[in-house]
Amino acid sequence: MKAIVVTDQAAGTAGMTLTERPQPPAAINDVVVAVRASGWVPTELEWPSTWTDRAGHDRAPSVPGHELAGVVTALGYGTTGLSIGQRVVGLTDWHRDGTLAEYVAVEARNLAPLPGDVDFTVGASLPISGLTAWQGLFDHGRLRAGQTVLAHGAAGAVGTMVTQLAREAGAYVIGTGRAADRQKALDFGAHEFLDLGNDTLADVGGVDLVFDVIGGDIQKYSAALIRPGGTLVSIVGPVEHRPADGLAIDFVVEADRSQLTEVVQRVRDGRLRTNIGAVVTFDEAVATFNSTERTKGKTVIRVHD
Numbered sequence: 001m002k003a004i005v006v007t008d009q010a011a012g013t014a015g016m017t018l019t020e021r022p023q024p025p026a027a028i029n030d031v032v033v034a035v036r037a038s039g040w041v042p043t044e045l046e047w048p049s050t051w052t053d054r055a056g057h058d059r060a061p062s063v064p065g066h067e068l069a070g071v072v073t074a075l076g077y078g079t080t081g082l083s084i085g086q087r088v089v090g091l092t093d094w095h096r097d098g099t100l101a102e103y104v105a106v107e108a109r110n111l112a113p114l115p116g117d118v119d120f121t122v123g124a125s126l127p128i129s130g131l132t133a134w135q136g137l138f139d140h141g142r143l144r145a146g147q148t149v150l151a152h153g154a155a156g157a158v159g160t161m162v163t164q165l166a167r168e169a170g171a172y173v174i175g176t177g178r179a180a181d182r183q184k185a186l187d188f189g190a191h192e193f194l195d196l197g198n199d200t201l202a203d204v205g206g207v208d209l210v211f212d213v214i215g216g217d218i219q220k221y222s223a224a225l226i227r228p229g230g231t232l233v234s235i236v237g238p239v240e241h242r243p244a245d246g247l248a249i250d251f252v253v254e255a256d257r258s259q260l261t262e263v264v265q266r267v268r269d270g271r272l273r274t275n276i277g278a279v280v281t282f283d284e285a286v287a288t289f290n291s292t293e294r295t296k297g298k299t300v301i302r303v304h305d
Contacts, residue, residue, distance in 0.1 A: 003101035004285060005061040012045050013289040018282070021063065024097065024105035026076035031108050033088060035303040037124035038099040039067030040289070042299075049094035065100035066092045069114055069123030070304070079108045087114040089264060091127040091255040099124075100285065102303060110255035118268060125157070125274045125298040130263035132253040133161035136211055136233045137169070140249045145170025147208035150222060151190065155181035157298040158235070160188040160275040161263075162211045167191075168271060174204055176218075184296070188273065201225070212236060223248070276300055 001023045008015040026032045044050055044064050053059045069089045072082055082088065090111035092098055097105075114123045137143045149166045153159040154175025166173050167189045175190030182193045194204060196218065206227040212219050215236035223232050226243035234250040242248040266272035277297025280288045285301045 001102040002282065003063045003097075004065070004282075005063055006045060006050065007061040009045065009051050009060075013286070016064075016286045016289060018286060021097075021101065023103050026074045026079070026105055028077050029079055029107055029109070030076035030105045031072045031079055031082055031088075031111065032074040032103055032105050033068060033070040033090075033111070034073050035068050035070040035099050035102060035104055036120035036305075037069045038065045038301045038303055039124045039126075039128060040065060040100075040285075040299040040301060041067075041128060042289075042295070047094065053095050059095070063097035063099075063101050063104075065098035065301075066094065067124050067127040068092065068099040068104060068106070069120040070104075073103065076105075076108075082108050082111060082113075087116060087120075088112065089114040089118075089123040089126060089260065090257075091131060091253070091260070093255075094252075100282075100301065100303070102282075107255075109257060112257045112260040112264060114264065115268060118264060121276065121279055121300050121302065122267060122274050123264070124300050125276050126263055126267065127255075127260060128253060129157040129161045129275070129298060130272075131256060131259055132158050132235060133165050133211075134259050134263060135251065135253060135256070136235065137162060137166055137209070140251055141209045141211070141231045141233045143169055143171055143209055146172075148172045148174065148206070150174050150176065150204060150207045150210045150225065152176045152196075152211060152218060152222070153213040154185035154188070154190050154193065155275075155296065156213065157275050157277070158213055159185070159211075160297075161272070163189045164272050165266075166209075166211075168266075171209075174207065176201075181296075188275070209233065215240070274298070 175185035220241040228245040239248040
């Protein structure tokens with residue numbers, strides 16, 4: 001099968017090559033999926049799990065990519081809940097070869113059914129962004145109706161999901177980003193927008209939940225805005241700046257079939273829009289990853305037509 005592999009962490013995306021790899025077998029509780037589309041996160045080549053297994057051993061050359069939409073082609077021993085020919089969407093294990101390949105082996109529990117009326121490209125854009133927003137807001141942030149959410153990076157792939165899910169839950173959403181992102185953030189449902197380059201963050205006033213995708217000084221100033229009992233949720237690593245009277249939580253998104261099913265259903269019925277910035281073919285992927293242009297939204301690679 002064709003797959004994109006990386007062998008040199010220092011080379012970054014410049015070290016990516018499209019090559020031939022053996023098709024993976026279906027181990028116990030695994031399924032093999034013919035990947036129709038794969039999502040891409042630009043920071044993935046900086047993650048330790050791209051380069052080492054859980055014991056810390058080097059696993060390069062490795063296949064990156066962790067979001068997929070595709071069709072089940074094989075079932076491992078003991079696998080239940082899925083069938084051959086079924087359309088699925090999911091998030092693969094961080095430490096295993098990923099979804100920038102024609103076929104990938106995935107634990108069945110990490111996949112959710114993908115209804116026939118949801119395009120593979122749309123499906124592949126949902127797992128990381130949708131589950132990150134869901135888990136940050138509801139599992140870790142304990143969001144309730146009537147609260148105020150400060151959503152950083154509100155025009156990005158995660159930020160647009162945060163905005164929409166928070167608003168649906170009855171929260172008041174203040175989005176942030178660059179000046180050029182204002183209209184997009186508002187179009188995705190932010191009630192207000194703050195330009196981090198020109199506006200003063202302190203002018204926001206008190207908030208109940210900060211969803212931080214930036215860190216650094218932005219996190220520091222945001223923590224000071226959190227009301228007593230509020231929460232700072234971060235996806236950029238250990239929290240360095242904590243609210244005076246509240247919680248600070250950093251987390252890594254996890255696969256969750258039921259939550260992903262909820263996200264997909266919201267896309268089906270129009271309550272949730274995905275934020276796709278670029279769709280490219282498998283053959284174009286390496287060149288796209290090496291582009292110096294800023295991608296505004298999720299990059300999706302069409303692997304199988």
